[in-house]
Amino acid sequence: xxxxEKFPMLAEGFEALQAELHxxxxxxxxxxxxxxxxxxxxxxxxxxxxxxAAKERQGQIEASIAEMEDRLSRAQVIDPKRLSxxxxxxxxxxTLLDEDDKEVVYQIVGQYEADAKSGxxxxxxxxxxxxxxxxxxxxxxxxxPSGEKYYEISKLxxx
Numbered sequence: 410x411x412x413x414e415k416f417p418m419l420a421e422g423f424e425a426l427q428a429e430l431h432x433x434x435x436x437x438x439x440x441x442x443x444x445x446x447x448x449x450x451x452x453x454x455x456x457x458x459x460x461x462a463a464k465e466r467q468g469q470i471e472a473s474i475a476e477m478e479d480r481l482s483r484a485q486v487i488d489p490k491r492l493s494x495x496x497x498x499x500x501x502x503x504t505l506l507d508e509d510d511k512e513v514v515y516q517i518v519g520q521y522e523a524d525a526k527s528g529x530x531x532x533x534x535x536x537x538x539x540x541x542x543x544x545x546x547x548x549x550x551x552x553x554p555s556g557e558k559y560y561e562i563s564k565l566x567x568x
Contacts, residue, residue, distance in 0.1 A: 415485040417499045417532065422522035423486050430477040433470055441467045480521065489516075492567040497540045499532050504564035505549075512563070517541070536560075 418426075441463055448460035489500030497503055502516045515530045517540065523531035530537050539549045540562070549560045 414483065416480055416483050416519055416521070417487055418484045418519040419500060419522060420486050420488055422519055423481070423484050426477055426481055426484075426521070430474065430481065433474050433477070437470050438467075438474070441470055489567045495544050495565070497543050497562070497565060499541075500567065502566040502568055503540055503562060504566075505560040506563050508559050513560075515540075 444463040445460065445467065448454075448457055448463050451457055451459065454460050487500050489502070492498060492500055497517065499517050499519075502514060504512060504514050506512055513528075515525075515528050515536070517532050517537055518529045520531040520533050523529055523534065532538070532541060535553060536549075536551045536558075539551045543549060543562055545562050545565050547562050549562065551558045551560070
């Protein structure tokens with residue numbers, strides 16, 4: 410049974426998900442239907458590899474469409490520019506100093522928008538969980554697969 414949990418998401422993540430859903434419906438779905446029709450024209454379906462591959466791809470596309478529609482219907486779009494305060498919350502951009510006083514900057518985003526390499530971490534990640542509710546000056550300890558890491562929150566922005 411599916412849960413009715415809301416998914417926090419930035420507006421740009423919501424728009425990207427809508428664009429991907431549109432692409433699947435407008436490009437991928439018609440292309441796979443055409444591939445199935447073409448494969449059917451080759452005759453015996455029981456030994457037709459193209460037909461079976463196209464049907465499998467159709468199932469994957471339909472599953473992706475259903476998942477994206479579900480996510481979009483439960484999205485809670487948050488605009489960080491409308492946020493303020495002195496605590497780290499979803500959508501905040503946080504500047505951290507690591508143990509070597511090296512600066513790292515992360516924005517707290519939804520789980521489907523996360524990309525650590527581009528400075529976007531999920532609120533449900535170990536670091537995201539450790540940062541939520543903290544203030545500038547707080548020290549944060551995070552247990553990662555590579556060991557314990559310590560950070561100090563040096564700056565908090567809502568942009």
